[in-house]
Amino acid sequence: MMIFSYLILFNGLFLALREYFLTKGVHWLEAQWTRVVLVAPILVYALIPTIALIVEPSRATHSIIFGTMLSLVIHAIFYIVYCFKLLDMWGLAATILSGCIILESAMFRALTEVLHHNDAIMYLLMGGTTLGVFTFAIIKLRMIAKEMEEKHV
Amino acid sequence: MSKYMTNITAQGLLSSWQNAGLVPQSESAQLADFIVSQQQEKEQPLYLRILVGIGAFISSVCFIGFLSASKIIKYDSEAGLINWGLIFIGSALFLAKTSGDQNNTIKHSFLIQTSFCAMGMGKILFVIGFAKMFGKNSGWSITLSTLLISVATYYVYRMSIDRFLSTLAILTSLLSNLVSSRYFSSYTEMLLNLFFFIQLILAIVLFTHGRIKREYIPLAYATAFSLCITIIYFAMESKIGRWGSKQDYSLIFINAALTISLIGLIGWAAGNLKKLKTEPLILAALGAALLGIVSAPGVILSICLMVLGYAKHEKLLLLMGILLMPVFIFLYYYNLDISLMAKSGVLVGSGALLLVGRGYLAAKQLDREI
Numbered sequence: 001m002m003i004f005s006y007l008i009l010f011n012g013l014f015l016a017l018r019e020y021f022l023t024k025g026v027h028w029l030e031a032q033w034t035r036v037v038l039v040a041p042i043l044v045y046a047l048i049p050t051i052a053l054i055v056e057p058s059r060a061t062h063s064i065i066f067g068t069m070l071s072l073v074i075h076a077i078f079y080i081v082y083c084f085k086l087l088d089m090w091g092l093a094a095t096i097l098s099g100c101i102i103l104e105s106a107m108f109r110a111l112t113e114v115l116h117h118n119d120a121i122m123y124l125l126m127g128g129t130t131l132g133v134f135t136f137a138i139i140k141l142r143m144i145a146k147e148m149e150e151k152h153v
Numbered sequence: 154m155s156k157y158m159t160n161i162t163a164q165g166l167l168s169s170w171q172n173a174g175l176v177p178q179s180e181s182a183q184l185a186d187f188i189v190s191q192q193q194e195k196e197q198p199l200y201l202r203i204l205v206g207i208g209a210f211i212s213s214v215c216f217i218g219f220l221s222a223s224k225i226i227k228y229d230s231e232a233g234l235i236n237w238g239l240i241f242i243g244s245a246l247f248l249a250k251t252s253g254d255q256n257n258t259i260k261h262s263f264l265i266q267t268s269f270c271a272m273g274m275g276k277i278l279f280v281i282g283f284a285k286m287f288g289k290n291s292g293w294s295i296t297l298s299t300l301l302i303s304v305a306t307y308y309v310y311r312m313s314i315d316r317f318l319s320t321l322a323i324l325t326s327l328l329s330n331l332v333s334s335r336y337f338s339s340y341t342e343m344l345l346n347l348f349f350f351i352q353l354i355l356a357i358v359l360f361t362h363g364r365i366k367r368e369y370i371p372l373a374y375a376t377a378f379s380l381c382i383t384i385i386y387f388a389m390e391s392k393i394g395r396w397g398s399k400q401d402y403s404l405i406f407i408n409a410a411l412t413i414s415l416i417g418l419i420g421w422a423a424g425n426l427k428k429l430k431t432e433p434l435i436l437a438a439l440g441a442a443l444l445g446i447v448s449a450p451g452v453i454l455s456i457c458l459m460v461l462g463y464a465k466h467e468k469l470l471l472l473m474g475i476l477l478m479p480v481f482i483f484l485y486y487y488n489l490d491i492s493l494m495a496k497s498g499v500l501v502g503s504g505a506l507l508l509v510g511r512g513y514l515a516a517k518q519l520d521r522e523i
Contacts, residue, residue: 033472093200097207104211120223127215131266134208138201138262145198146258 001052001063004045005070011042012074019086032090039078039091043098046071054105075099087148089141096137103133163188199469202314205269212266213273226278234282241275242302244268246310265312272315276302292333296326313371320375324352328383332393341393346406349383352376353410360461360470361421377458377470381477384451388484404450411453412445418457422464433519440510449488451481 015038022029049067053060060068075095082091107129115122167184170176176184196202220226226237248268252261276299283298284291303319310316331345359365359373387407392399416438420426428434444453455478462471486496513519 033468033475036472037476089198090200093204097204100204100208120219123215123219123222127212127219127270130208130212130215131263131270134204134212135263135266138204138208138266139258141201141204142197142258142262 001049001061001067004048005063005067007045008042008067008070008074011038011045014038015042032088035088036090036094039094042074043078043094046074047098047101050102051105054102054109071102075102083144089145089148092144093141096141100133100137104130107133196313202312205266206314206318208266209269209273212270213277216270216274217277228281231282231285234278234285236282238275238277238279238282238302241271241278242306243275245270245272245275246306249310249312269312269315272306272310272312276306276319292326292330296323296330299323299326308368311368316368316371317375317378320372321378324375324379325382328379328386332386332390341400342402345393345402349380349407350410352380352383353414356380357414357417360465360467361418374469377473380454381458381473384454384481385484388449388451388481388488407450408445408448408453411450411457412441415441415445415453415457415460418460418464422460433514436519449481449485451477452485455481 015035018029018034018038028034046067049064050071053064053068075098078091078095079099082088082095108126111122111125111129115125163185167176167181167188171178171181197205220237221228227233245268248264248271252264252268279302280295280298283301284294287294299319299322303316303323307316307319327348331341331348334341356373356376359369359376365373384407387402387404391402393402416429417426419434419437419441420429423429423431423434429438441453441456444456455474458470458474458477460474462468462474486500489496489499491499
């Protein structure tokens with residue numbers, strides 16, 4: 001599982017280089033997709049050890065725990081950078097989506113543990129939780145987008 | 154991406170026509186009204202629609218699980234499933250109507266999310282119920298039921314993500330039925346080619362025709378995605394048919410169709426097919442023809458998407474082409490039946506050829522925007 005941590009760091013290095021060279025005036029890096037194609041894989045690699053830890057915490061190795069900690073750090077950095085510094089809605093949306101998946105996995109695991117004897121209630125709460133988590137995420141993104149628009153009008 | 158790509162607004166276009174004397178001042182108000190009447194509701198940004206789609210899909214699966222576990226819905230009753238499907242679809246339409254003003258973020262977001270979840274549940278239950286009526290022929294019945302429900306809701310449920318997913322589901326299920334069919338035998342290849350050709354023509358018309366309504370944009374994207382899925386499938390599988398009776402499938406027709414489409418797109422993007430007679434476009438067309446002979450259809454499709462996306466200023470198409478290109482190149486080289494040393498030689502050779510081509514274009518100044 002350490003491979004995912006290495007991939008996060010490797011792609012993270014190129015993302016950092018991309019942001020650095022963009023500030024230095026390298027124009028071909030202006031295209032938004034050059035950021036998205038680096039952010040998306042980093043978040044995917046960050047998700048894998050995190051979900052592995054949530055699904056089977058008793059079998060988590062050191063590499064999975066390290067990967068999860070790195071994942072949380074990456075998510076926090078991306079949120080702060082794309083919400084307050086670089087103001088990129090796609091990067092922020094990808095980070096929030098990844099966060100929703102992690103939160104959903106944790107809640108589904110908890111519900112399965114507590115309500116495994118009652119499938120109906122378990123599925124109902126899972127559905128309600130999903131609606132709540134994603135609605136909150138959408139509201140948050142819309143509010144941030146509106147603030148960004150107001151600041152840049 | 155070119156720094157010349159701009160966002161053109163209807164207001165800006167109308168103003169430039171007035172300034173050029175193409176539109177009399179007296180008719181500008183009428184034209185503006187016409188433009189407004191053609192507009193759909195203001196769409197949410199794509200990243201929000203993706204979030205809505207993913208959240209609604211997960212929650213609809215959970216709620217269907219709840220309905221099954223609580224035995225509110227009996228899965229052995231086809232009529233019951235269809236009825237419940239229609240009830241949920243009706244609820245989705247009601248929730249969408251009552252979601253209100255987009256400025257009321259909390260209410261609107263929650264109701265739209267719930268509405269899309271209900272629509273997802275309704276369509277899934279309807280399709281399951283309808284498919285169960287046909288027993289062993291459930292593959293084709295899934296396609297038929299998806300088609301029926303999608304056509305019924307396309308014009309009344311105005312969410313582009315729903316239109317996109319429904320159309321994609323129809324096309325993907327059609328492909329699945331055709332590639333795994335045991336009924337058509339020697340006609341399967343002909344039907345697959347016809348299916349691909351129809352998708353290609355549909356995508357070309359929807360993307361290049363200047364008068365396509367906005368409500369058909371999700372249909373266009375779904376067709377483009379379906380083309381990509383079809384090509385990815387054939388990049389990984391060279392045989393079709395049921396397990397135990399598979400037959401080979403030739404990609405010659407698909408390659409030819411995509412090559413001709415690429416040459417046509419190059420001419421269209423230049424403004425007129427007659428511009429294919431100019432030197433740079435003759436070279437481009439020859440290159441496309443050569444690519445059609447030596448290359449895989451996925452590479453040609455990626456280039457088509459990039460040309461289309463660049464010409465139409467559609468970033469999503471451009472991004473699809475850019476992201477799919479390395480995938481198809483990887484699959485192409487992976488599937489080459491030669492040694493690794495020979496493959497590396499081919500890679501180096503093709504890279505060198507591309508660099509020479511780039512150098513030639515730069516030397517002749519053919520890489521500039523006109």
